[in-house]
Amino acid sequence: MTEPDAVPDLPWTVAAFAARTGVPPTTLRYWDDEGLLPAHRLDNGHRRYGPDDLPRLEMVRMCQGLGCTMDEVRLVLDAPDPAARARFAAEKLPEVLGRIELLRVAADVLRHVAVCEHTDATSCGAWMRSVLEPPGERPDLRAG
Amino acid sequence: MTEPDAVPDLPWTVAAFAARTGVPPTTLRYWDDEGLLPAHRLDNGHRRYGPDDLPRLEMVRMCQGLGCTMDEVRLVLDAPDPAARARFAAEKLPEVLGRIELLRVAADVLRHVAVCEHTDATSCGAWMRSVLEPPGERPDLRAG
DNA sequence: GCTTGACTTCGAGTCAACTCGAAGGTGTGC
DNA sequence: GCACACCTTCGAGTTGACTCGAAGTCAAGC
Numbered sequence A, B: 001m002t003e004p005d006a007v008p009d010l011p012w013t014v015a016a017f018a019a020r021t022g023v024p025p026t027t028l029r030y031w032d033d034e035g036l037l038p039a040h041r042l043d044n045g046h047r048r049y050g051p052d053d054l055p056r057l058e059m060v061r062m063c064q065g066l067g068c069t070m071d072e073v074r075l076v077l078d079a080p081d082p083a084a085r086a087r088f089a090a091e092k093l094p095e096v097l098g099r100i101e102l103l104r105v106a107a108d109v110l111r112h113v114a115v116c117e118h119t120d121a122t123s124c125g126a127w128m129r130s131v132l133e134p135p136g137e138r139p140d141l142r143a144g
Numbered sequence C: 001g002c003t004t005g006a007c008t009t010c011g012a013g014t015c016a017a018c019t020c021g022a023a024g025g026t027g028t029g030c
Numbered sequence D: 001g002c003a004c005a006c007c008t009t010c011g012a013g014t015t016g017a018c019t020c021g022a023a024g025t026c027a028a029g030c
Helices: A014-021 A025-033 A051-065 A070-077 A082-113 A125-132 B014-021 B025-033 B051-065 B070-077 B082-113 B125-132
Strands: none
Touching: A014 A025, A014 A051, A051 A070, A051 B082, A070 A082, A082 B051, A082 B082, B014 B025, B014 B051, B051 B070, B070 B082
16 A cells, blocks of 8 residues: 655745745745745645745755855755765855855954044054955855 | 155056956956946056055955945945944944854754755755754845 | 057946736635 | 635846947057
């Protein structure tokens, strides 16, 4: 006897899921179309979401926070095996750690700027030392 | 007796500055036009850059790394007084600190994913706990 | 003076990630 | 059946940060 297919729990329309998660309806539809966060479909074609979609949404959010493109998000979420995911993680980790370090530097700079009385942002010696003496090869800080 | 205007040291054309800094020539011209990194001009209209432009470039880079829009970069770099800059810094600092914390979480996740053998990225209990139990109000991680 | 490789401006294009409005379908309550 | 609030797709628009190509100028070397 084979197990019957589990009926997924799908209480949320696009609007409901948007309200629950803060992601705009247009974005949810866009993400579904783009394969980022696929939606279930009723017989009438309407999208439905359930609690099982929340983890993937969180992972989409985390990847976006890491500056991943949508291609990269799909890649990691839809990787055919753990090895592909592990490769992605191994590549991203040094990048993330480097970003953390540079954000620390930026935080120090901001702490200083918050109390600095110099007339020009670039004429402050303490700030210039922190900015112009990078710890090493400087990765691009911009996301994406 | 008033001091004579100092003659700025301007050894670099757009191409030279681009080669020195890694910023593409089109981007330097664009940044100049947008007021992000203003260039000096020779009598013939050609742009020239000097060592004095490097600190501002680094600050542009740092602000971009913080996810600032170009409007924000201009605002902080061209702020009329230290108080305006301090306000900007005071607003950005908590954001940066929050970003650091979330990147730490993401780094933990990536460390786990790098060794995880689960068949699906969202079916890993350790990862789901870290993602679904956020430390508090969760700011948007995306830059900008 | 000509050639060549740089420079300039200008208008438009590219890219990624959305967002919008039009047109039509669906389902509920009256 | 009608009204209304939702749903769908589709094509195009928006936004921000660039990037490109055309047309013309500038300057150095021959």
